Amino acid sequence: MPEGDTVFRAARRLDAALTGHVLNISDFRIPRYATLNFVGWRVESVVSRGKHLLIRLVPPAGPHQHQPGVSIHSHMLMEGHWDVYASGERWRSPSFQARCVLGNSAFQAVGFELGFLRVLRTHDEPEAIGHLGPDPLGHSWDPLEAQRRLLLDPERPVGLALLDQRLVAGLGNIYRCEVLFISRINPHTPVGQISDLAHVVEVTHQLLQANKDRARRMTTGASGPDPYWVYGRTGKPCLRCGGTLSHERMADPEAPGGQIVERDLYFCPNCQAVDDSVRLRVANRA
Incomplete structure (x- = not known):
């Protein structure tokens, strides 16, 4: 998309x-x-x-x-x-x-x-x-408003919240995965447990701004065979730690319209490790 x-x-x-x-x-x-x-x-x-x-x-x-x-x-x-x-x-x-x-x-x-x-x-x-959240590429981009909206449901996993266009407009699956990898945050982490949500919002803004003028989107900052850190790289070595990248499907029960759609999720289990509370939460959802 x-x-x-x-x-x-x-x-x-x-x-x-x-x-x-x-x-x-x-x-x-x-x-x-x-x-x-x-x-x-x-x-x-x-x-x-x-x-x-x-x-x-x-x-x-x-x-x-x-x-x-x-x-x-x-x-x-x-x-x-x-x-x-x-x-x-x-x-x-x-x-x-x-x-x-x-x-x-x-x-x-x-x-x-x-x-x-x-x-x-x-x-x-x-x-x-009018329902859309702040747009990182818009003239009226407001990072504080983006944080406020993301925190409206502090228990929601950040990997789902970032795709909600009512909270931040313009992010899709690629940016969701890349922002969380760069920020070293596991996608299952509840938004309210993120210690520096302002950094996540700032990375979001920086990535879209950096790519708005590029013919080929990249998030690694270097041209080459791998323009992305994690997206679409299942089973390949992490460009940061060398570990094996993971893939899973993540469904959002709170998606607008009541349609539960599973989206591909790519991440590094080492760089984006979860703590015990998040691991238990994921196990309970499964």
């Missing part, structure tokens, strides 16, 4: 290609919005908020000028992506995967296999994304 840095880069590419220009292509390829037509509307901005992307449009002057601005709100989920093409350039993905096409005289922006796509009035954005 694309994480916050991926969506941030996508929004920046779209913003450079679309913002300030009037649309001459408006093509929604999902039944609910198939009749919408924003040709003649101007793109005001494109922004990301965690894993969410918003393309804001304002109506043209004339009979439509008193209409409210609208936002095209998308989420990529697992396979989605937004591409930018010069006018006339061949698409890199098959056209049947396209869900939204927006264009001006110079560029086309195409959203492929988007997890969801909806159109709402721009002033209704808070109803759609």
